[in-house]
Structures are given as structure tokens and as C-alpha cells.
Amino acid sequence: MRLPVKPALFSALSLLAVASCGAVLGPSYRDENVTIASSANFDASRYVGRWYEVARYPNLFQAECPGAIAEYGASGTPGVLTVRNTCLDASGQPTEVITGTATDEGLGRLSVRLQGVPVAAPYWVLWVDEGYRTAVVGAPNGRVGWILNRDPEIPADRLAAAREVLDFNGYDLSRLQRSVTP
Structure with missing residues (x-):
């Protein structure tokens, strides 16, 4: 099934890219x-x-997505991953997709460029558990942040660790x- 990428999502993602580059847009959720x-x-x-x-922390580009799935793949180019983000509606059903690339800049710092967005955004992996089952992602400006898990349900101990x-x-x-999961 091919899901549409909506122009409104592109516009919002463009705003994210600008926000990630330091412009004042949306709140910061962290003490800078x-x-x-x-x-590392x-x-x-x-x-x-x-x-x-x-x-996740509320953000403009996911305002119409109560939940999401992110998929990363090998691109064939060293240090570059493919990215496929799927928006989920309130019932956990997929509604739209956006694709792009993530360039590994070392030390858990990725630079993500999504289709239709003019600039790349910082995507920092703050923590991933030893088994690569749970991850915490953020950005230096604190305008975005996510807790990700390999399964829709996260065990209480890993959720507590991610929050810490x-x-x-x-x-x-x-x-x-909390996000909607399928």
C-alpha cells in the first residue's frame, strides 16, 4: 500500500528544518x-x-499524527541511512509517509534530510539500550524529542530509563x- 505524502506535511517539515537550524519557532522543551x-x-x-x-514532545510537523513509525535502512553509501517515517492516525492506522536520508556525523549525531525539506535537521540519539530495543532522540535546541521502541509496547523499566x-x-x-501505537 502506498500512502500519500501531503503538501501540508512538507510545509510543516520545512518549518521543523528552520526551527532546528536555530530560528525561533515553537517552544523548547529542554533547559538549554x-x-x-x-x-558516543x-x-x-x-x-x-x-x-x-x-x-514525543509536541511539534508542528506531527500535529496531525498522533503516532508514528520510523524505519531506517542501509542506503549503500557508507555513513548514510535511508529514512521512512509513517504517520499514524488516532486508531493507529497509517495515513501518510515521508522519506529521506540520515547522515551519521559520529557520536550518535545524525543529520536528517527529508523529501521536500530544504535543509537537514539535527537528530541526536541521546541513548539506546544495549540491545538496541529502545532509543531516546532529541535535538540541541530542545524543540523535538522522542522515545522509540522496537515493539509498539515498551517495558516499564526501559520507559523509566528513557525518561531519566x-x-x-x-x-x-x-x-x-504518549503516542498512539498500531
């Missing part, structure tokens, strides 16, 4: 006086595969929202 740390031992090849969004990582990196846990 707190040092943010990405995962991140292995992009182990990150490949499907990730379910478990929780967000807190350690200065994120306001009271603004974190």
Missing part, C-alpha cells in the same frame, strides 16, 4: 543551560530497522506525551 549528550557508542548499523514512537535520559539532558518530562 543543561549540557546535552549524544550517545552509537552504531548506525544496529539502528537500522523499524522503530515505534512511544512518546530525557531528564538528564534537561528535557521537561511534564510536557512529554
